[in-house]
Amino acid sequence: MDHLYTAPHEIERRSFEIITRELGERALDPLEEPVIKRVIHTTADFSFADTLTFAHDAVARGLEALRAGATIVTDTNMALSGISKPALAKLGCTATCFMADPEVAEAARAAGTTRAHASMDRACAIDGPLIIAVGNAPTALLRLCELMDAGRIDPALVIGVPVGFVNVVEAKEELLARTVPAIVARGRKGGSTVATAIVNALLYEITRAGHR
Amino acid sequence: MDHLYTAPHEIERRSFEIITRELGERALDPLEEPVIKRVIHTTADFSFADTLTFAHDAVARGLEALRAGATIVTDTNMALSGISKPALAKLGCTATCFMADPEVAEAARAAGTTRAHASMDRACAIDGPLIIAVGNAPTALLRLCELMDAGRIDPALVIGVPVGFVNVVEAKEELLARTVPAIVARGRKGGSTVATAIVNALLYEITRAGHR
Numbered sequence: 086m087d088h089l090y091t092a093p094h095e096i097e098r099r100s101f102e103i104i105t106r107e108l109g110e111r112a113l114d115p116l117e118e119p120v121i122k123r124v125i126h127t128t129a130d131f132s133f134a135d136t137l138t139f140a141h142d143a144v145a146r147g148l149e150a151l152r153a154g155a156t157i158v159t160d161t162n163m164a165l166s167g168i169s170k171p172a173l174a175k176l177g178c179t180a181t182c183f184m185a186d187p188e189v190a191e192a193a194r195a196a197g198t199t200r201a202h203a204s205m206d207r208a209c210a211i212d213g214p215l216i217i218a219v220g221n222a223p224t225a226l227l228r229l230c231e232l233m234d235a236g237r238i239d240p241a242l243v244i245g246v247p248v249g250f251v252n253v254v255e256a257k258e259e260l261l262a263r264t265v266p267a268i269v270a271r272g273r274k275g276g277s278t279v280a281t282a283i284v285n286a287l288l289y290e291i292t293r294a295g296h297r
Numbered sequence: 298m299d300h301l302y303t304a305p306h307e308i309e310r311r312s313f314e315i316i317t318r319e320l321g322e323r324a325l326d327p328l329e330e331p332v333i334k335r336v337i338h339t340t341a342d343f344s345f346a347d348t349l350t351f352a353h354d355a356v357a358r359g360l361e362a363l364r365a366g367a368t369i370v371t372d373t374n375m376a377l378s379g380i381s382k383p384a385l386a387k388l389g390c391t392a393t394c395f396m397a398d399p400e401v402a403e404a405a406r407a408a409g410t411t412r413a414h415a416s417m418d419r420a421c422a423i424d425g426p427l428i429i430a431v432g433n434a435p436t437a438l439l440r441l442c443e444l445m446d447a448g449r450i451d452p453a454l455v456i457g458v459p460v461g462f463v464n465v466v467e468a469k470e471e472l473l474a475r476t477v478p479a480i481v482a483r484g485r486k487g488g489s490t491v492a493t494a495i496v497n498a499l500l501y502e503i504t505r506a507g508h509r
Contacts (some may be wrong), residue, residue, distance in 0.1 A: 086439050086442065086443065086471060089435070089439055089464045089467050089468065089471075090414075090436060090439065091436075091463060091464060092411075093411060096461070096463045096464070099462070099463045100461055100462040100463050103462040103463070104462065126461070126462075127460065127488065128460065128486070128488065129460050129461060129462065129465075129484075129485035129486045129487075130342065130486065161379075162378050163375055163378045163379040163489070163490070163493070165378075166374050166375045166377075166378040167373075167375040167489070199304075199305060202302075223301070224302060224303075227298050227301055227302065230298065231298065248339065248340065248341050249308070249312055249338070249341060250311070250312040250315040250316065250338075250341065251303060251308045251311045251312050251315070252301045252303060252308070253341075255301050256301065259298060259301075272341075273341035274340070274341045274342065275341075276339065276340065276490050277375070277379070277489075277490055278375070278488050278489055278490050281375070
């Protein structure tokens with residue numbers, strides 16, 4: 086099986102070559118292209134080339150926030166765990182998730198809501214540029230819309246890619262009906278790995294610039 | 298948007314109803330069915346009903362190992378982070394990942410291999426029933442095949458669902474050519490969330506028995 090051992094950076098390079106080839110003649114926006122390709126790299130699912138939607142200069146606003154040392158809030162510890170820690174450190178950014186925070190759990194219990202819902206209320210207290218990445222809970226996205234409507238939170242970018250069958254499509258369309266910069270995988274698909282891939286694609290655009 | 302707020306357990310119940318309906322008349326093996334449905338629940342991708350392959354009494358052997366307090370080794374911290382900790386605790390099982398282990402990093406450096414490769418060597422030292430879950434690195438799966446061939450490791454179950462474009466299909470077929478009980482997503486698709494979904498589906502079969 087020796088012929089099947091390949092160094093990780095070489096696997097990544099060849100994978101992106103294959104993705105580029107199989108995407109064929111499709112014209113991609115140069116800012117959106119690295120995001121779309123990294124999501125396909127993470128899922129082996131080319132349908133994301135059709136469903137990924139970029140609203141209100143999402144990529145430019147996201148890169149700007151990362152260059153300014155943004156805080157990234159995820160809705161799952163799984164998504165948090167996949168975000169590149171060396172890239173965050175290089176940019177002076179931080180990533181956090183409030184799902185295991187005892188105060189958030191208590192707030193959810195007291196208000197009769199979910200921890201995903203209470204997490205978004207908690208995110209309102211964060212200073213500085215903010216990126217919210219939702220890969221799992223449509224209720225997080227819905228609560229975020231309410232908080233934005235009420236003027237209580239103003240993210241530089243919302244990544245809205247929850248996955249599932251109930252209220253997921255609706256929550257994504259609610260997000261896209263706002264004026265916030267947003268990257269959304271329309272339809273049912275998405276997930277924590279997709280949220281992570283989008284965050285990492287943006288991080289790498291800055292930290293790997295000139296290395297590609 | 299109030300009509301879109303739904304309790305998490307209710308979302309899960311309705312999601313599985315939708316999945317069952319959309320799977321239609323397809324006859325699923327009763328042991329495999331909860332695994333297949335949970336993977337679809339996690340991905341919203343029905344193609345897994347065609348690609349998920351169960352070899353050598355995989356589900357029965359996996360459940361047996363979990364009932365005996367198995368150790369689950371994942372190839373990413375992301376997959377580890379998604380495994381249900383309350384369910385593990387209830388069964389006296391543990392889950393671990395060696396990717397951030399300094400000794401594994403040093404072993405990889407010394408041998409000129411990857412951490413995924415060295416992680417599998419590290420897993421050989423684990424006593425008791427073992428489940429290996431690979432959602433990312435085909436090299437982990439290839440090294441595992443070598444270690445099994447050499448009689449150095451004997452997992453009760455291997456979950457082989459790496460995702461990607463280079464050596465992924467080949468690594469999965471290598472695994473299926475062995476006699477080890479295995480659950481494999483044939484083809485390019487898979488990932489950390491798929492590995493986690495399979496582990497959790499098996500855990501819930503025991504911890505939620507009678508609650509469904």
